[in-house]
Amino acid sequence: MAINGSLLENAVAAEPATRPTWPAQLWGFARGKPLGAAGAMIIVGLLAVAVLAPTLAPYDPYLPDYGAQFSSPGADHWLGTDEFGRDVLSRVMHGARIALFVGFAASFLGCSLGGLLGVVSAYCGGTVDLLLERAMDVLLAFPQLILALAVASILGPAVPNVVIAVAIPIIPRAARVVRATALSIKENVYVEAAHGLGATHYRVIRQHLLPNVLAPYLIILTAQLGTAILAEAALSYLGLGAAEPTPSWGLMLSGSAPAYAEKAPWIGLFPGVAISLAVFGFSLFGDSLRDVLDPKLRGR
Amino acid sequence: MRTYLAKRLLLIVPTLLGVAAVVFLIMRVIPGDVSLLILGGDQTGRIDPQQLAALRHQLGLDQPLAVQFATWLWGVLRLDFGTSLWTGQPVIDEVLIRLPLSLEVAILATIVSVLLAVPLGMLAAVRQDTWVDYAIRVVSIGGQAIPSFWVGILVILFLVIYFGWGPPLEFTPPWVDPWANFQQLVWPVVTIGYRYAAVTTRMTRSTVLEVLREDYIRTAWAKGLRERAVVIRHALKNAMLPVITLVGTEFAFLIGGLVVTETVFTLNGVGRFVVDAVAHRDYPVVQALVFLIALSFVVVNLLIDLTYAWLDPRIRYH
Numbered sequence: 001m002a003i004n005g006s007l008l009e010n011a012v013a014a015e016p017a018t019r020p021t022w023p024a025q026l027w028g029f030a031r032g033k034p035l036g037a038a039g040a041m042i043i044v045g046l047l048a049v050a051v052l053a054p055t056l057a058p059y060d061p062y063l064p065d066y067g068a069q070f071s072s073p074g075a076d077h078w079l080g081t082d083e084f085g086r087d088v089l090s091r092v093m094h095g096a097r098i099a100l101f102v103g104f105a106a107s108f109l110g111c112s113l114g115g116l117l118g119v120v121s122a123y124c125g126g127t128v129d130l131l132l133e134r135a136m137d138v139l140l141a142f143p144q145l146i147l148a149l150a151v152a153s154i155l156g157p158a159v160p161n162v163v164i165a166v167a168i169p170i171i172p173r174a175a176r177v178v179r180a181t182a183l184s185i186k187e188n189v190y191v192e193a194a195h196g197l198g199a200t201h202y203r204v205i206r207q208h209l210l211p212n213v214l215a216p217y218l219i220i221l222t223a224q225l226g227t228a229i230l231a232e233a234a235l236s237y238l239g240l241g242a243a244e245p246t247p248s249w250g251l252m253l254s255g256s257a258p259a260y261a262e263k264a265p266w267i268g269l270f271p272g273v274a275i276s277l278a279v280f281g282f283s284l285f286g287d288s289l290r291d292v293l294d295p296k297l298r299g300r
Numbered sequence: 301m302r303t304y305l306a307k308r309l310l311l312i313v314p315t316l317l318g319v320a321a322v323v324f325l326i327m328r329v330i331p332g333d334v335s336l337l338i339l340g341g342d343q344t345g346r347i348d349p350q351q352l353a354a355l356r357h358q359l360g361l362d363q364p365l366a367v368q369f370a371t372w373l374w375g376v377l378r379l380d381f382g383t384s385l386w387t388g389q390p391v392i393d394e395v396l397i398r399l400p401l402s403l404e405v406a407i408l409a410t411i412v413s414v415l416l417a418v419p420l421g422m423l424a425a426v427r428q429d430t431w432v433d434y435a436i437r438v439v440s441i442g443g444q445a446i447p448s449f450w451v452g453i454l455v456i457l458f459l460v461i462y463f464g465w466g467p468p469l470e471f472t473p474p475w476v477d478p479w480a481n482f483q484q485l486v487w488p489v490v491t492i493g494y495r496y497a498a499v500t501t502r503m504t505r506s507t508v509l510e511v512l513r514e515d516y517i518r519t520a521w522a523k524g525l526r527e528r529a530v531v532i533r534h535a536l537k538n539a540m541l542p543v544i545t546l547v548g549t550e551f552a553f554l555i556g557g558l559v560v561t562e563t564v565f566t567l568n569g570v571g572r573f574v575v576d577a578v579a580h581r582d583y584p585v586v587q588a589l590v591f592l593i594a595l596s597f598v599v600v601n602l603l604i605d606l607t608y609a610w611l612d613p614r615i616r617y618h
Contacts, residue, residue, distance in 0.1 A: 134315070138318030143594075146590055240578070276447065283445055
């Protein structure tokens with residue numbers, strides 16, 4: 001009886017572990033990973049600028065003002081104006097829209113397609129796996145930017161084409177990472193149980209594999225976001241991305257910036273700062289996210 | 301080792317075939333036709349049908365797809381990539397002119413990046429979670445975030461404004477005039493070296509951290525070894541394998557991948573050649589270059605894997 005009693009007491013005494021609320025979790029993340037939190041703040045700030053660009057930007061980014069060409073940074077134009085008298089600050093703000101759009105769209109597209117291929121490859125095994133793996137090896141044989149460049153050169157300069165060109169090299173990288181995780185998930189007993197209960201392949205993949213590869217998917221997604229933004233800037237710089245007069249950061253660095261370098265260095269300075277800041281934010285955040293989500297690295 | 305070597309060499313064949321097929325397809329599966337893109341139409345946007353037919357014939361586009369692919373593969377095997385539409389020279393000759401510069405930049409930048417990255421990465425790991433670690437991490441993440449072509453633009457801006465220096469128009473090989481060669485390449489090499497040092501620093505940091513948690517490191521400490529001996533002799537030596545792989549991959553990338561940086565510094569290397577070829581719609585050259593760059597990537601990666609196997613007996617005997 002005594003034993004029973006103490007068991008009961010223990011059961012009552014043990015508080016059910018409450019799951020921390022999400023603000024608490026966020027706070028925990030910020031405390032544990034100050035660099036990651038700084039990255040997240042940069043990302044949130046950039047997102048806000050991108051969304052609110054039409055209201056925040058003091059001038060129309062497309063509107064030339066020939067009376068104000070090459071104005072140096074000052075009260076009227078905080079970051080100066082370019083060779084057409086367009087406000088650099090407004091153009092940098094609107095540039096955030098393109099950079100983030102291409103960044104998110106391309107990494108999402110590339111990682112989702114790649115992730116799906118990775119899961120299917122791991123789940124099917126055998127010949128399917130072998131063929132898909134070889135196909136991914138082939139795509140991995142190209143340096144990321146070279147493949148994007150080749151695709152972009154064929155598709156022509158336009159924002160949707162840049163998304164495709166930047167997404168394609170991401171596919172094999174995501175596939176490889178997600179496949180590795182899916183291979184071990186597949187061997188779990190609950191997958192066997194699902195099969196035993198007569199679940200279809202589609203159902204097993206959707207219900208059991210996909211949710212469990214979410215961590216590597218998110219890791220590769222954030223890791224590729226910065227790369228995608230850099231790739232967009234590089235392609236636009238080379239004239240293969242967004243076309244003039246679209247305010248794309250890479251494009252803003254290309255034509256006029258070096259040409260008027262001595263006269264108006266700010267034209268080439270601020271878009272570069274914006275690119276660096278964006279990629280910096282995503283790298284900081286991505287690194288910390290990986291530390292949190294990757295169990296192998298936990299406690300480091 | 302021999303079976304491993306044979307296996308790796310055999311695996312390369314389908315990869316290269318696939319690479320050739322992908323390059324071929326990218327250039328053919330264009331909505332429309334490469335020759336239309338090349339001609340681009342005159343002011344009115346009209347294209348002379350005779351000219352089109354002639355170009356299609358020159359490029360072999362009037363042949364069936366399978367024949368085209370076979371012709372292209374056969375050319376690749378004989379290192380015959382056709383002639384450039386822009387200069388009229390054989391593509392392979394054009395590449396060989398530009399290769400020494402790209403190789404020199406790649407080698408020097410790799411050396412710079414390793415010299416910076418290994419000590420910094422090690423220091424960050426040993427002083428983990430102190431301000432030293434944070435500073436090194438911020439500098440190295442920054443190095444990855446800052447586009448090297450922008451750093452290049454800034455460096456040139458700075459040099460132009462303060463020293464009246466402009467990027468050179470002609471490349472001087474080191475065997476002609478080492479000092480002129482050094483002056484030409486020092487800034488691009490430092491710019492590129494910093495960027496890749498950033499990647500390598502982070503890799504060094506994380507592998508050294510991993511190794512520092514191994515039992516044999518505890519043993520080394522317990523033996524009473526000095527920190528220097530523990531870190532350099534025991535930790536760094538064992539942490540170097542993944543770093544070597546990364547450095548090798550970076551080197552492979554640097555040979556042909558510096559499309560933007562070479563453009564900024566007006567270095568007439570392989571990467572810039574890709575950009576020029578794209579700008580001139582010189583598709584035989586784009587096709588050949590993309591293939592050759594991928595080929596060098598695959599070959600260097602094979603060499604890295606072999607080095608890895610040679611250095612790490614666990615892989616050799618698997």
